[in-house]
Amino acid sequence: MNAMLDTPQTAANPVIAGKDLVKEFPVRSKGILRRKVGAVHAVSGVNLEIGANETLALVGESGCGKSTTARLMMNLIEPTSGQVLYEGKDLTKLSRAQMRPMRRDIQLVFQDPMASLDPRMTVFEIIAEPLRVHGLFKNGGRDRVNSLIEIVGLNPEHRNRYPHEFSGGQRQRIGIARALALQPRVLMLDEPVSALDVSIQAGVINLLEDLQDELGLSYLFVSHDLSVVRHIADKVAVMYLGKIVEEGTTDQLFAGPAHPYTQALMSAIPLPDPRKERTRERIVLQGDVPSPSNPPSGCRFRTRCPLFKTLSEDQQAKCIDVEPLLRSDHDGLTRAACHYAKKKQLV
Amino acid sequence: MANISVSTSDKGRATGTKGDTVLAVKDLAVGFPTDDGLVNAVRGVSYELRRGQSLGIVGESGSGKSVTSMAIMGLLPKTAQITGSAKLEGEELLGLGDAELSRIRGKKISMIFQDPLTSLNPVYTVGYQLAEAIRTHYSDISKSEARARCIDLLDSVGIPNPQQRVDAYPHELSGGMRQRVVIAIAMANNPDVIIADEPTTALDVTVQAQVLEALEKAREEVNAALILITHDLGVIAGHTDEVLVMYAGRPVEHGSVDEIFYQPRMPYTLGLIGSLPRMDESRDQRLTPIHGTPPSMLNLAPGCPFRARCPMHQDICAEVEPDLLPINGSGHVAACHFSDQLEGKAPDDVFAPVATDLSVEAEVEAMDAEGAAAADEEDK
Numbered sequence: 060m061n062a063m064l065d066t067p068q069t070a071a072n073p074v075i076a077g078k079d080l081v082k083e084f085p086v087r088s089k090g091i092l093r094r095k096v097g098a099v100h101a102v103s104g105v106n107l108e109i110g111a112n113e114t115l116a117l118v119g120e121s122g123c124g125k126s127t128t129a130r131l132m133m134n135l136i137e138p139t140s141g142q143v144l145y146e147g148k149d150l151t152k153l154s155r156a157q158m159r160p161m162r163r164d165i166q167l168v169f170q171d172p173m174a175s176l177d178p179r180m181t182v183f184e185i186i187a188e189p190l191r192v193h194g195l196f197k198n199g200g201r202d203r204v205n206s207l208i209e210i211v212g213l214n215p216e217h218r219n220r221y222p223h224e225f226s227g228g229q230r231q232r233i234g235i236a237r238a239l240a241l242q243p244r245v246l247m248l249d250e251p252v253s254a255l256d257v258s259i260q261a262g263v264i265n266l267l268e269d270l271q272d273e274l275g276l277s278y279l280f281v282s283h284d285l286s287v288v289r290h291i292a293d294k295v296a297v298m299y300l301g302k303i304v305e306e307g308t309t310d311q312l313f314a315g316p317a318h319p320y321t322q323a324l325m326s327a328i329p330l331p332d333p334r335k336e337r338t339r340e341r342i343v344l345q346g347d348v349p350s351p352s353n354p355p356s357g358c359r360f361r362t363r364c365p366l367f368k369t370l371s372e373d374q375q376a377k378c379i380d381v382e383p384l385l386r387s388d389h390d391g392l393t394r395a396a397c398h399y400a401k402k403k404q405l406v
Numbered sequence: 407m408a409n410i411s412v413s414t415s416d417k418g419r420a421t422g423t424k425g426d427t428v429l430a431v432k433d434l435a436v437g438f439p440t441d442d443g444l445v446n447a448v449r450g451v452s453y454e455l456r457r458g459q460s461l462g463i464v465g466e467s468g469s470g471k472s473v474t475s476m477a478i479m480g481l482l483p484k485t486a487q488i489t490g491s492a493k494l495e496g497e498e499l500l501g502l503g504d505a506e507l508s509r510i511r512g513k514k515i516s517m518i519f520q521d522p523l524t525s526l527n528p529v530y531t532v533g534y535q536l537a538e539a540i541r542t543h544y545s546d547i548s549k550s551e552a553r554a555r556c557i558d559l560l561d562s563v564g565i566p567n568p569q570q571r572v573d574a575y576p577h578e579l580s581g582g583m584r585q586r587v588v589i590a591i592a593m594a595n596n597p598d599v600i601i602a603d604e605p606t607t608a609l610d611v612t613v614q615a616q617v618l619e620a621l622e623k624a625r626e627e628v629n630a631a632l633i634l635i636t637h638d639l640g641v642i643a644g645h646t647d648e649v650l651v652m653y654a655g656r657p658v659e660h661g662s663v664d665e666i667f668y669q670p671r672m673p674y675t676l677g678l679i680g681s682l683p684r685m686d687e688s689r690d691q692r693l694t695p696i697h698g699t700p701p702s703m704l705n706l707a708p709g710c711p712f713r714a715r716c717p718m719h720q721d722i723c724a725e726v727e728p729d730l731l732p733i734n735g736s737g738h739v740a741a742c743h744f745s746d747q748l749e750g751k752a753p754d755d756v757f758a759p760v761a762t763d764l765s766v767e768a769e770v771e772a773m774d775a776e777g778a779a780a781a782d783e784e785d786k
Contacts, residue, residue, distance in 0.1 A: 120610040120611065120612060256467055257466075257637060258466060258681045258695060258696040260681065261681035261682070261694065261696075262681075262695035265695060265759065285611075287683045289687070290691075290693065291683075310688070323612055324612060325685070329641050329644050330643060330644075331639040331667065332643055332684075332686070333644070333663045333668075334664070337644070341615065344615075345616075347580045347582060347613070406685050
């Protein structure tokens with residue numbers, strides 16, 4: 060098994076990297092004692108690397124641990140084990156005071172632009188707040204905020220308006236401007252366009268692409284929508300029940316996913332093209348995602364895997380007993396965590 | 407109100423009826439009185455639905471796509487001002503009393519809502535709620551017969567172990583399973599029309615595929631007509647025969663699913679298609695967003711409601727709101743003065759693939775947010 064030695068094909072110097080990240084949330088008993096009776100295995104051994112000017116998309120269904128991974132990468136929650144490396148430092152080892160200046164470099168954009176903006180602050184104040192918090196406002200902060208408003212495509216004359224006076228797309232632009240205020244190097248985008256109407260969504264996606272080109276930002280783009288991901292990402296990691304099941308560059312992944320879960324996910328996304336929709340192959344998964352507090356042994360996807368059902372008993376035993384690792388010695392171009400990975404072209 | 411409705415009566419769609427019409431909506435308009443004036447949420451919708459046919463209704467939030475269906479189902483508050491007509495197998499639905507509507511709702515026409523957790527009652531088992539749907543309309547059916555029918559229904563929407571699941575409470579089921587139960591309830595009395603309002607928006611994609619499959623199967627079984635309301639053009643492409651595109655409370659284009667996707671003749675439709683990120687296209691293709699926001703439905707200015715966001719707009723667009731005019735003999739209609747200019751155009755021929763356009767945004771703002779601006783001044 061040379062799987063362990065397999066190295067991911069990424070840029071030599073990642074800006075930020077997560078190593079063997081594990082996060083378990085305790086499940087406590089009822090009553091006064093609140094003893095720990097189990098754990099939700101939200102993230103189980105995730106490795107990520109994002110280079111400069113690069114977008115890594117983290118894709119998966121709700122509950123697969125993608126948002127938890129993004130929060131771990133920001134050191135907003137403490138991992139059970141594992142490291143987050145940024146500029147050679149392990150962020151998880153830093154104290155709060157040491158972490159504070161680092162926070163300027165890593166910023167977050169939330170999914171719901173209404174819930175993440177204070178309704179009682181004007182746009183100007185919202186965008187100025189991070190500057191004030193870090194003591195940078197006195198030094199030309201006013202001009203910085205005005206130029207940020209312009210950069211994200213809003214009218215600077217609207218700086219004294221409140222969030223409710225803006226549409227969803229404009230609010231998301233305000234959220235992006237706030238994240239950019241401290242000139243970060245890494246942006247964590249947690250489903251930034253899922254709450255927007257399609258015609259608006261396209262504008263925000265284009266804005267994110269432009270900003271990356273101009274400012275050389277690194278994005279961790281958390282999404283459940285593979286079609287958006289194909290547009291914006293350079294690399295994709297597909298998550299299922301706390302583990303990365305397949306990763307590769309966007310072109311490699313869409314040329315032919317090798318993991319049965321990625322294949323099912325890709326075939327489940329409807330194409331806005333009636334003729335292709337009528338003829339394309341559809342893999343419909345049965346059942347639901349198992350509980351992350353008691354994940355299946357071996358391969359976590361085996362309970363829903365269409366490939367598993369076609370295997371012989373000996374082969375199935377391997378899926379049940381041996382946990383598959385990410386490997387590239389199959390016919391596809393990606394790295395897939397499946398014992399019987401096989402490339403399949405779907406789009 | 408009346409003159410708007412009349413102007414959009416559907417001229418192009420009258421011919422070409424195959425099978426019998428189950429639902430005929432004509433000049434439907436809905437207004438909601440508010441403190442600031444009348445909000446014209448729906449301004450003249452007409453369509454005909456034939457047995458076994460599926461109609462997709464697309465539009466942005468606030469385009470009136472849900473309100474249209476709520477009006478047909480009689481689910482709008484009493485304050486709503488509804489005009490026009492909606493005939494189910496020749497019987498007028500609008501203006502019926504609650505008792506008469508209850509006789510029809512759930513039997514001849516049923517509805518599936520977006521969030522299955524709020525459409526199911528948490529204190530009753532799913533079997534009870536399914537049986538209720540049947541026993542309301544057929545009071546002579548025995549309890550055991552109803553239960554057997556419930557198990558059949560749960561089985562037909564693909565719920566495993568229906569014998570056990572029939573006694574489960576909604577909270578014991580996953581989101582996808584709950585939505586299947588809602589579909590089972592909707593098809594319990596073999597309705598003629600099923601209205602599905604964003605049936606899969608709250609679900610994950612792999613579950614969405616399962617639920618859409620269950621819905622298709624259920625519909626085939628009872629041969630019902632389907633109205634699928636969604637903002638997801640991908641779902642529309644795979645599950646409908648005809649598409650109605652709505653903008654600012656009016657249909658702006660109506661045609662077969664192929665016509666809408668391959669030969670859109672209204673700039674809004676074209677823009678929607680261009681703004682969609684597609685899984686089957688690589689990254690170098692830039693998206694073409696539609697700039698600006700939909701107009702406020704309060705005191706809507708005359709003329710085409712899309713003109714502020716339309717790169718093709720000319721003087722006439724500000725004066726005359728275009729009717730739905732036939733494109734060809736097949737029943738494809740579009741509401742644009744310049745729809746003939748859109749023949750063979752790709753989205754990026756018309757819309758600029760840029761992130762933002764301040765001038766357009768400013769223009770839109772100026773037009774629809776005059777009131778907001780005034781309020782803003784006061785704040786200062």
